[in-house]
Amino acid sequence: MLLEVKDLSLSYGDKRVLKNVSFSLNRGEVLCIVGESGSGKSSILLSIMGLLPKNAKLSGSILLEGKELLNLREEEYRKLRGKEIGIVFQEPSLYLDPLFKVKDQILEAYTAHFGKAGGEERVVEVLKKVGVQDVERVMNSYPHQLSGGLKQRVCIAIAVVCNPKLVLADEPTTALDLTVQRKILGLFTQLKEEGKGIILVTHDFGVVAEVADRVLVLKEGEVVEEGDVVSIFDAPKSPYTRALLSATYLKA
Numbered sequence: 001m002l003l004e005v006k007d008l009s010l011s012y013g014d015k016r017v018l019k020n021v022s023f024s025l026n027r028g029e030v031l032c033i034v035g036e037s038g039s040g041k042s043s044i045l046l047s048i049m050g051l052l053p054k055n056a057k058l059s060g061s062i063l064l065e066g067k068e069l070l071n072l073r074e075e076e077y078r079k080l081r082g083k084e085i086g087i088v089f090q091e092p093s094l095y096l097d098p099l100f101k102v103k104d105q106i107l108e109a110y111t112a113h114f115g116k117a118g119g120e121e122r123v124v125e126v127l128k129k130v131g132v133q134d135v136e137r138v139m140n141s142y143p144h145q146l147s148g149g150l151k152q153r154v155c156i157a158i159a160v161v162c163n164p165k166l167v168l169a170d171e172p173t174t175a176l177d178l179t180v181q182r183k184i185l186g187l188f189t190q191l192k193e194e195g196k197g198i199i200l201v202t203h204d205f206g207v208v209a210e211v212a213d214r215v216l217v218l219k220e221g222e223v224v225e226e227g228d229v230v231s232i233f234d235a236p237k238s239p240y241t242r243a244l245l246s247a248t249y250l251k252a
């Protein structure tokens with residue numbers, strides 16, 4: 001088991017955001033977390049990354065290969081982020097620093113854990129891996145000189161440059177055109193085939209159909225359904241899942 005989340009509960013003051021959420025993830029598996037806006041999807045990812053704001057109260061257990069992450073000290077978390085767990089966000093423009101070239105931003109993520117040696121070669125390697133064709137140009141560009149799809153490829157490169165076992169992604173294709181979305185989703189499938197475990201947060205069942213092995217449906221901070229992707233589509237047990245599905249496919 002790569003990741004095991006047990007009875008995760010989160011609150012901000014009196015507001016309970018996650019209620020006894022449990023799930024697990026194997027290597028070589030994509031778990032999609034779906035649910036309406038505000039259901040707590042992003043909060044699960046931030047809890048795993050240890051990036052919750054100070055006023056958050058978290059309880060339960062998050063085991064990464066058996067190691068408890070809950071209440072880990074910040075300096076220990078820093079050793080883990082990037083190296084063991086990579087994360088990709090929705091809006092690459094907000095994540096990338098406009099003042100630094102792509103190359104330096106990927107290098108920074110690498111050297112934080114492995115030092116300078118071999119960094120330049122690794123940047124080239126990882127950009128190729130995420131499907132960048134003109135590596136030289138992209139490496140030497142500033143983020144604003146790149147298309148949305150390329151920027152997101154760069155963010156994925158940053159997330160995987162240290163070869164983490166676990167990759168988290170929060171609506172990674174929502175800001176992109178449909179044709180670009182499919183290509184980016186293909187990268188997650190590729191990472192899974194390499195044996196990484198992937199958690200992908202989305203509100204889009206089209207994305208789920210494309211990449212998920214298993215699905216966790218969240219409603220107001222509670223898991224209402226969990227299952228393999230085929231059974232979620234063919235025989236959803238919860239009325240909430242059925243409603244989400246029909247909302248998606250009525251729109252389409």
Ligand SMILES: Nc1ncnc2c1ncn2[C@@H]1O[C@H](COP(=O)(O)OP(=O)(O)OP(=O)(O)O)[C@@H](O)[C@H]1O
Nearest residue numbers: 012015017035036037038039040041042043044053
């Ligand atoms: N720092 C915070 N302080 C108080 N409440 C917060 C804070 N961050 C998030 N929340 C609340 O926690 C709940 C869950 O938010 P979260 O972002 O995890 O949901 P989500 O399912 O990812 O939604 P979206 O799809 O809109 O991103 C929401 O009601 C949100 O308002």
